[in-house]
Amino acid sequence: MISFFHHQSNFGFIKNRYKAYAFSITIFAVTVITLVMHGGLKLGVDFTGGTMMQIHFSAPVPTDQLRKALNEGGIPSVEIQKVRDTELIKNAFMIRTGFIEEKTSGNEAKLVSTADKVKEVLSRRFADNQVTVDSNETVGPKIGKELQRNAVWAVLIGCILILIYVAFRFDFRFGVAAVIAIFHDVLCTVGFISVTGMEFNLQSVAVLLTIIGYSINDSIVVADRIRENLRKSQKETYPELINRSINETLSRTVITVVTVFLVLLALQLFAGRVLSDFTKPLLFGLVIGTYSSIFVVSALVVDWELKSPTKRKK
Numbered sequence: 183m184i185s186f187f188h189h190q191s192n193f194g195f196i197k198n199r200y201k202a203y204a205f206s207i208t209i210f211a212v213t214v215i216t217l218v219m220h221g222g223l224k225l226g227v228d229f230t231g232g233t234m235m236q237i238h239f240s241a242p243v244p245t246d247q248l249r250k251a252l253n254e255g256g257i258p259s260v261e262i263q264k265v266r267d268t269e270l271i272k273n274a275f276m277i278r279t280g281f282i283e284e285k286t287s288g289n290e291a292k293l294v295s296t297a298d299k300v301k302e303v304l305s306r307r308f309a310d311n312q313v314t315v316d317s318n319e320t321v322g323p324k325i326g327k328e329l330q331r332n333a334v335w336a337v338l339i340g341c342i343l344i345l346i347y348v349a350f351r352f353d354f355r356f357g358v359a360a361v362i363a364i365f366h367d368v369l370c371t372v373g374f375i376s377v378t379g380m381e382f383n384l385q386s387v388a389v390l391l392t393i394i395g396y397s398i399n400d401s402i403v404v405a406d407r408i409r410e411n412l413r414k415s416q417k418e419t420y421p422e423l424i425n426r427s428i429n430e431t432l433s434r435t436v437i438t439v440v441t442v443f444l445v446l447l448a449l450q451l452f453a454g455r456v457l458s459d460f461t462k463p464l465l466f467g468l469v470i471g472t473y474s475s476i477f478v479v480s481a482l483v484v485d486w487e488l489k490s491p492t493k494r495k496k
Contacts, residue, residue: 193432196425199481206366206478209470213373223376226383227278229330233296233320236265237304238274240312248275248304255303257296271316333387337368340391344398352405355492359482360401363474367397371467378462385460393467396442400435400475407431408480420487424480432476439472 217223227234245262252260257279265274279296297318304313321329341361349357368390375382408427418426446468450461 202477223382226381228383251307397471
């Protein structure tokens with residue numbers, strides 16, 4: 183098997199576990215502070231309901247003029263983001279708006295999409311500058327709330343199933359530690375999304391579920407090696423055995439993370455904005471998931487064992 187290290191590594195992961203705890207607590211604190219300052223996550227159209235569309239002009243248009251034109255045209259709560267130019271599309275913008283309330287024949291309020299009105303306003307305001315709609319996505323407010331609930335349930339059910347599997351396959355303590363590490367990875371990634379100001383949408387949920395899968399896979403590899411070493415007759419203390427097991431799987435862990443990291447980095451650099459909001463948090467989650475598999479899971483099991491020893495099988 184390919185090895186990243188020429189000799190068996192002997193890093194003191196367990197010895198430095200309290201530094202890792204402090205690092206994780208710091209990340210949690212930053213996440214909470216950022217969420218409070220921003221008033222929560224910046225939810226995308228998937229969860230709030232509204233219209234998100236990408237348009238491009240035949241000639242350059244300043245963002246301020248575009249915003250002014252939409253506001254004067256009666257488009258409420260408009261958010262505009264300039265899209266990086268590519269060989270195929272230039273002078274493009276991502277426009278996100280809420281719904282427009284219109285009166286029906288029965289004088290009842292009705293929420294309608296702003297997509298057609300946006301194009302109408304821009305075509306009229308920039309008559310000499312052709313505007314083209316590249317994509318258009320509209321989600322109703324009721325569907326948005328339902329998607330929020332489904333997203334939360336997807337993450338929670340995934341964690342519960344992982345706890346059951348790991349507890350049955352290995353040990354209840356490893357199952358609990360693995361689920362704690364998963365919540366650790368999810369919260370850290372949510373914090374990253376909040377700090378960077380990215381929208382939280384269904385794509386973000388896919389990122390979190392991917393990170394959960396990767397994190398538990400890495401944790402299971404370490405747990406499996408620990409179980410093998412526990413079956414052998416050893417004179418090592420429990421922390422020493424755990425630390426050796428992590429070092430024995432470290433080469434495999436590093437090779438895996440580097441391979442996946444390079445693929446995601448290539449997507450981030452060359453796939454454009456379409457995949458940027460997916461690959462960016464996934465890159466962060468990949469790193470934090472690897473960190474938690476090495477420092478968090480085993481460290482929690484060690485501290486649990488030291489405080490409440492179990493019988494070790496020979």
